Amino acid sequence: MSKSSEWHRKETEGKEDDGYDMYLAEQQELEYFREKAEQYILEKHREMFALEVKALENIGINVEDTTTLPEMVYDTKEFLEAIWHASTEILPALEVQVVIDGKNDCYVTTGSSGYVEFGMKPPIGMQLPVRCWIHTHPFGSAYFSGTDIRTVSIWEAEMIDAIVVGGIGHYGLWNQDQPKQLEIYRDFELEKVQKWGYNEKYGEEE
Numbered sequence: 001m002s003k004s005s006e007w008h009r010k011e012t013e014g015k016e017d018d019g020y021d022m023y024l025a026e027q028q029e030l031e032y033f034r035e036k037a038e039q040y041i042l043e044k045h046r047e048m049f050a051l052e053v054k055a056l057e058n059i060g061i062n063v064e065d066t067t068t069l070p071e072m073v074y075d076t077k078e079f080l081e082a083i084w085h086a087s088t089e090i091l092p093a094l095e096v097q098v099v100i101d102g103k104n105d106c107y108v109t110t111g112s113s114g115y116v117e118f119g120m121k122p123p124i125g126m127q128l129p130v131r132c133w134i135h136t137h138p139f140g141s142a143y144f145s146g147t148d149i150r151t152v153s154i155w156e157a158e159m160i161d162a163i164v165v166g167g168i169g170h171y172g173l174w175n176q177d178q179p180k181q182l183e184i185y186r187d188f189e190l191e192k193v194q195k196w197g198y199n200e201k202y203g204e205e206e
């Protein structure tokens with residue numbers, strides 16, 4: 001009889017001796033493009049936000065405190081296109097996440113495909129409520145995964161809008177007022193509505 005039980009675990013090790021230097025070089029290159037993608041989106045947000053403030057001032061509205069503006073920059077065609085561009089052209093089809101917080105500050109993070117970071121780890125310094133949570137599905141399908149549904153369910157009370165982007169003119173819109181559905185657009189036209197229930201068992205991560 002053996003003194004301790006022996007566990008046989010099959011583990012696939014990701015590391016290989018060959019190509020490790022190559023791997024490091026690729027990671028460095030990826031870091032560069034992540035930074036570039038983030039800056040691209042932040043710059044686009046600044047630009048569009050400034051235009052919006054100017055437009056308000058042009059019609060005589062004095063914007064003293066931009067943090068209180070119920071800003072709508074985030075669901076414009078141009079902003080969503082910029083996010084898609086960052087996710088699929090600047091980055092090699094990596095998921096991009098953008099959060100517009102309660103002060104109209106914009107936070108950008110990049111992950112791998114099918115990985116939603118927000119639910120676990122909201123951006124540091126973010127102020128509630130989340131005005132909009134946007135993320136991409138770089139392989140081109142704008143629906144909510146089980147992970148996404150869990151995220152909006154958890155944040156429902158503190159999140160006003162959420163958008164998933166799957167291409168140019170292909171996106172899903174979620175709103176706090178109808179928290180159990182996602183309106184999915186294709187070529188900028190409403191194509192279908194994804195619905196889910198209260199007691200549904202949500203799937204595993206995509």
Ligand SMILES: [Zn+2]
Nearest residue numbers: 116145148164
């Ligand atoms: Zn998703």
